[in-house]
Amino acid sequence: MENRIDIHIKGCLANNLKSQEWLYRYCFERLMKVCLRYHSNEIDASSSFNKSMHKVFGKLGQYRNDGHFLGWVHKIIVNTCLNELRSEIRNSAAEIKGVQMEEFTVAPDTYSNMSEKEILLCVQQLPSTARIVFNLYVMENYNHAEVGKLLNISEGTSKWHLNQARALLKQKLIQMNIKQGYANEY
Amino acid sequence: MNTNTENIFDDFLCRKLNDVLPENGLFTKIFQDFIAERKVKRKRRIFFWFFLLITILSLLLYIFTTFSKDVKLSSIEVIPNNNTSFENNTYITNKVTRGIKNDSSVQVKGPVHHLETANDKSSILETPAVNIDSLSQKNDNGTSDVKANTKSNSSASVSSNNMIVNIQDGPQIKQDSIFKRATKPKQDTFYIVW
Numbered sequence: 409m410e411n412r413i414d415i416h417i418k419g420c421l422a423n424n425l426k427s428q429e430w431l432y433r434y435c436f437e438r439l440m441k442v443c444l445r446y447h448s449n450e451i452d453a454s455s456s457f458n459k460s461m462h463k464v465f466g467k468l469g470q471y472r473n474d475g476h477f478l479g480w481v482h483k484i485i486v487n488t489c490l491n492e493l494r495s496e497i498r499n500s501a502a503e504i505k506g507v508q509m510e511e512f513t514v515a516p517d518t519y520s521n522m523s524e525k526e527i528l529l530c531v532q533q534l535p536s537t538a539r540i541v542f543n544l545y546v547m548e549n550y551n552h553a554e555v556g557k558l559l560n561i562s563e564g565t566s567k568w569h570l571n572q573a574r575a576l577l578k579q580k581l582i583q584m585n586i587k588q589g590y591a592n593e594y
Numbered sequence: 595m596n597t598n599t600e601n602i603f604d605d606f607l608c609r610k611l612n613d614v615l616p617e618n619g620l621f622t623k624i625f626q627d628f629i630a631e632r633k634v635k636r637k638r639r640i641f642f643w644f645f646l647l648i649t650i651l652s653l654l655l656y657i658f659t660t661f662s663k664d665v666k667l668s669s670i671e672v673i674p675n676n677n678t679s680f681e682n683n684t685y686i687t688n689k690v691t692r693g694i695k696n697d698s699s700v701q702v703k704g705p706v707h708h709l710e711t712a713n714d715k716s717s718i719l720e721t722p723a724v725n726i727d728s729l730s731q732k733n734d735n736g737t738s739d740v741k742a743n744t745k746s747n748s749s750a751s752v753s754s755n756n757m758i759v760n761i762q763d764g765p766q767i768k769q770d771s772i773f774k775r776a777t778k779p780k781q782d783t784f785y786i787v788w
Contacts, residue, residue, distance in 0.1 A: 429625070432625055432628065433621065433625075436616065436621055436624075436625075437615070437616070437621075440616040440620070441611065441612070441614040441615070441616065444614065444616065445611055445614070450620070454620065454623075454624040454627070457624065458624060458627060458628045458631060461628060462628075462631065462632070462635070465632075519603075519606065520606070522610070523610075524610045524611070524613045524614045524615075525614065527607060527610045527611060528611060528614050531607075531611065546604045546607060546608055547608060547611060547612075574600065574603065574604075577603075577607070578603070
């Protein structure tokens with residue numbers, strides 16, 4: 409597969425449209441989900457993905473085969489999403505002054521039967537900063553210090569947003585589970 | 595215990611979110627957008643380089659036209675060295691820094707008088723003044739009104755409206771070479787012969 413990617417990278421550098429389409433599809437199938445979970449809707453996610461792909465195609469000459477190609481593209485996508493959402497992070501800085509989120513536990517049986525799309529929908533409905541912190545901490549395996557540095561917020565604020573994200577997700581999953589229960593009954 | 599539950603919850607979400615597949619119809623739509631944007635960007639890039647090229651060319655043209663303006667000579671002053679004795683039939687060559695018309699050939703009509711001063715810093719003033727119009731004229735029959743036979747160790751200067759042109763010694767030049775040099779654009783040297 410890597411060999412095939414290299415062939416299509418060379419094709420893209422030679423302005424071959426078929427290679428461009430192949431590479432775009434390859435990245436789309438594997439990395440579009442990253443944009444979808446960072447943004448609250450499909451339109452913004454598509455726009456962000458396209459911007460990322462413009463960067464990828466523009467800097468394809470700089471790519472060296474020293475790592476996995478998808479890892480390189482993934483990093484570009486995450487950076488593009490963060491750049492686009494940075495203004496939303498600043499605007500939602502006042503969120504932390506709100507009510508302290510209650511921590512509660514939910515049994516795994518409650519959410520185990522949820523589909524991927526339902527969970528994605530729940531993530532997309534989170535407040536922007538909580539959604540970004542959740543993505544960076546849970547999905548990208550950053551620690552709070554790194555998240556705080558990336559988003560220009562304190563470590564404590566990052567923790568608060570993560571707790572908020574978890575609590576809201578649990579609430580939403582319970583609500584969805586209840587709705588599904590009602591739907592199954594009738 | 596609480597942390598363990600959170601970890602299970604996080605792992606579950608992570609696994610589920612990694613399995614998300616985008617809708618099939620979405621690819622066609624956003625790929626078309628991507629291609630369209632790419633074309634627009636390419637056009638913009640071409641326009642940018644074209645604009646840059648035009649700007650540079652126009653700048654060069656401006657610089658070229660500004661620094662290559664024609665200079666009209668208003669008078670010629672010849673200042674000889676101390677050891678110079680001007681006589682009739684003396685060659686005086688000059689060097690013009692720049693700005694002389696392409697087809698300039700100097701014709702001095704009438705005699706040139708040598709005026710000597712007490713401190714031996716003599717100067718030659720043309721009497722009558724050099725016909726400025728004639729500076730750009732070519733002699734039809736290929737000969738000049740200025741005639742000379744011998745060399746001179748002298749220097750002269752040509753003053754114009756906005757510049758002074760130094761006239762210095764030089765080798766003896768045949769009369770025909772005046773016109774040969776005059777045909778070259780921006781030729782820096784021309785010769786006064788009398």
